[in-house]
Each structure stands twice: as structure tokens, then as C-alpha cells.
Amino acid sequence: MSDFVISMYDKTQYEAGPKAKMDVVKFLKKADFKSIIFYFNGARKAELMSIKQVMWDIPREIKKQKMQNVLFQYPAFNERTNNKIIDEVKKKRGTKIFLLLHDVESLRLHRDEPEYIAEEIAFFNKSDGVIAHNEEMVKWLKQAGMIKPIVSLGIFDYDNPQVMVKHDKYERTICFAGNLGKSEFLKKMDSEIPLYLYGPNQADKYPENINYQGSYSPEELPKYLKQSFGLIWDGDSLTECNGIFGEYLKYNNPHKASLYLSSGLPVIVWKQAALASFVEHNGLGITINSLAELDRILADVTEENYREMCNNVRIIGQKIRDGHYITQAIQKLLELN
The missing domain is CATH 3.40.50.2000 (Glycogen Phosphorylase B;)
Incomplete structure (x- = not known):
């Protein structure tokens, strides 16, 4: 048996x-x-x-x-x-x-x-x-x-075959990976912070701070994720996660969270997402109410805060890899x- x-x-x-x-x-x-x-x-x-x-x-x-x-x-x-x-x-x-x-x-x-x-x-x-x-x-x-x-x-x-990234310093950059076609909020995300996008179905035009980096297989993708944070957000609003997939975040664990953490990246996630309590409890990043808060919140993160997050991420990220x-x-x- x-x-x-x-x-x-x-x-x-x-x-x-x-x-x-x-x-x-x-x-x-x-x-x-x-x-x-x-x-x-x-x-x-x-x-x-x-x-x-x-x-x-x-x-x-x-x-x-x-x-x-x-x-x-x-x-x-x-x-x-x-x-x-x-x-x-x-x-x-x-x-x-x-x-x-x-x-x-x-x-x-x-x-x-x-x-x-x-x-x-x-x-x-x-x-x-x-x-x-x-x-x-x-x-x-x-x-x-x-x-x-x-x-x-x-x-x-x-299962992440790439080497986990080790951040030497905090650079205030963000990446977002996924099906860009359903991530309408990106078209409105005009921020001071550089945002790097990975995935299929990109829009024809994004705000100036957004840089499209291409689409890669799940095995290759972690090799390119070198930014300070990985973003988890859904819907067409900057002030909340809305629509079918935004509401779903209140109950599901998005697979992109595992991608980011197993790659060594702290995460940014909506406060009302089910995953927010896991992130807060383990010190794996930042939970926010609105993307409009991002510039201010990331400006307040110190090198020491960031190093501590990265250390926590390495511990949980290794468990995810195992x-x-x-x-x-x-x-x-x-x-x-």
C-alpha cells in the first residue's frame, strides 16, 4: 500500500x-x-x-x-x-x-x-x-x-533553482510578476519608486517609473528578481484590491508571494489580504492599505529595518524551497x- x-x-x-x-x-x-x-x-x-x-x-x-x-x-x-x-x-x-x-x-x-x-x-x-x-x-x-x-x-x-538574492543595501525598488493583463492598477501607478514588471500581456503604455522586463518561465524568473521588494496587489484601484481577483486576496495565498520569498525578496501586500497576517507575524515585509502610501512608507524604512526583513525572508524562503x-x-x- x-x-x-x-x-x-x-x-x-x-x-x-x-x-x-x-x-x-x-x-x-x-x-x-x-x-x-x-x-x-x-x-x-x-x-x-x-x-x-x-x-x-x-x-x-x-x-x-x-x-x-x-x-x-x-x-x-x-x-x-x-x-x-x-x-x-x-x-x-x-x-x-x-x-x-x-x-x-x-x-x-x-x-x-x-x-x-x-x-x-x-x-x-x-x-x-x-x-x-x-x-x-x-x-x-x-x-x-x-x-x-x-x-x-x-x-x-x-521549487526555486536559482540562487537566493542577498541584498547589500536598501535601494527602494519594487518588482511585480504575473499576468499583467489583469493588473489594471499598474497603468495608474505613477510613483517616485522604480517598478519593474515581469510577465505576459503587458499594456502599451505605463507611467514613467515603470519598466517592463519581459516574460520568463517560473524556473528562470527568480534569476531576474533583484529588487528591494516584491509587490502583491490585484484589481484596477490604487486604494484597495478590488474586483474578482482583488477580493480573492482576502482568502487565497497568491503563488507570487512564494516566488518572491523563495527568491529572497521581502514583500509588500494589502493589509486586508489573508496573507498579511503571515507576513506580519514572520516579519517578511510591509502591509499597506493603499498604494498611494508607498512613497512615504518606503522612505521611512531604514537600512536596519530592511536587513532584518531580509534575514527573516531567508529563513522562511528556505523552508518554502524545501x-x-x-x-x-x-x-x-x-x-x-
Whole structure:
């Protein structure tokens, strides 16, 4: 009997999409978890591929394995594949299935849809327990009707092959990495502070302090992040994180936070973000109410303050590089069962 991680992702994706799932597989391999991966792609044939997987690939692959504990990286491609994976594992007598929630669509794209929320929570309750991003997500899941054990991850781990940056001095520079197409606030961010952007879908024009640096793979990107801070923000406003993805920050752990910290960069994050308490508790950067405060707040940071943040970041960043958080979370979950 073996422990397994079951994942499904688009292996052709150039962006950071499947990075978090791939890293979980790699880190849990050290804890003797075997891996089953089902693939899809974003083209039109993905829907047809999912029908084939449900009819043939998923049941065949799961049926032949001797499984003790299974961690399913949720979500898979669609509701059909999600349900098939969990139902096939539950057919195996004595096997426990747990979910690592990469995204909770009830908190993202379907926040005001009671029917959808009830269905997603019912799906979570089919498992033997889940790993949620943080305590805010844990609290929401319980309020929404989750009755199975829930463990907080804390932060996502990040397999980072680049050397962690060591800052000799504080330069008051910021970087922002991600899908720039959904980061409308950047077009308004006219500041004294140099801001360096990394990622696809850049705008035609940005304020003068903003410098576009190109788009790189998740493995290459950390090599270029040499700035003083990494910014975590979303939406189209400078005064708050708003819109679907901005509101989602109140509950999720953005993967870019793990990118920055594992690279050795302190972070700047919205005070109302779920991740703010992790940053404050561990002394990993600055939490702010508004981007309009940035010039003043960064001017007040002393060399000594900054050195202390960087020292804290190196400690937590190394844990993130080592897969500490997922390993700890799955151990806690297994103990609860």
C-alpha cells in the first residue's frame, strides 16, 4: 500500500499555471508519495479529452494501484474529472482521500451563487479532509458547511533553482510578476519608486517609473528578481484590491508571494489580504492599505529595518524551497485521520 498525489494540469502552459502542482509532486516524492498525473490542454479538444479520461484513463489508472492515502490536487480540468477522480478513489476499501485546494471557485468566480457554493462544499465533504491556503480560508469553509477536517497550509512552497538574492543595501525598488493583463492598477501607478514588471500581456503604455522586463518561465524568473521588494496587489484601484481577483486576496495565498520569498525578496501586500497576517507575524515585509502610501512608507524604512526583513525572508524562503509547508500540512491531516 502506497501514498499517492493525483494531479491534472496543462503541461503545455508557459505561464506559472501548473507550477504549484508540479512542485507539490516533487516535494511529496521526498515523503515517499507516488504520483499520478493526467494532462489536458487549453484547446477545444480538452473537453473531448476529459470525456475520454472519465470513461477510461482515470478509472483504469486508479483501479490498478494499491493506495493507502491519496492527496488530490483540486481542481482538475472540470467538474466531471473532479468527481471521477474522487469517486474512483473512494471505491477502494480502506483508502483515504484528501484534497489540496489550489483554488476555491466559490470564493473566486462564483462568490454570489449559493447553489454553486453548496455543490462545491458538498464535493469537499466527500473527501476525508482538506488542506486550505490559510486560516481565513479555513474559517470561511467551516462557515459554508465544511464538516471534514481542515488544515491550513500557511503558504505555498516553491521549487526555486536559482540562487537566493542577498541584498547589500536598501535601494527602494519594487518588482511585480504575473499576468499583467489583469493588473489594471499598474497603468495608474505613477510613483517616485522604480517598478519593474515581469510577465505576459503587458499594456502599451505605463507611467514613467515603470519598466517592463519581459516574460520568463517560473524556473528562470527568480534569476531576474533583484529588487528591494516584491509587490502583491490585484484589481484596477490604487486604494484597495478590488474586483474578482482583488477580493480573492482576502482568502487565497497568491503563488507570487512564494516566488518572491523563495527568491529572497521581502514583500509588500494589502493589509486586508489573508496573507498579511503571515507576513506580519514572520516579519517578511510591509502591509499597506493603499498604494498611494508607498512613497512615504518606503522612505521611512531604514537600512536596519530592511536587513532584518531580509534575514527573516531567508529563513522562511528556505523552508518554502524545501517543501516544508506541504509536508507539514499533509502530516497534520494524516494525524487527524
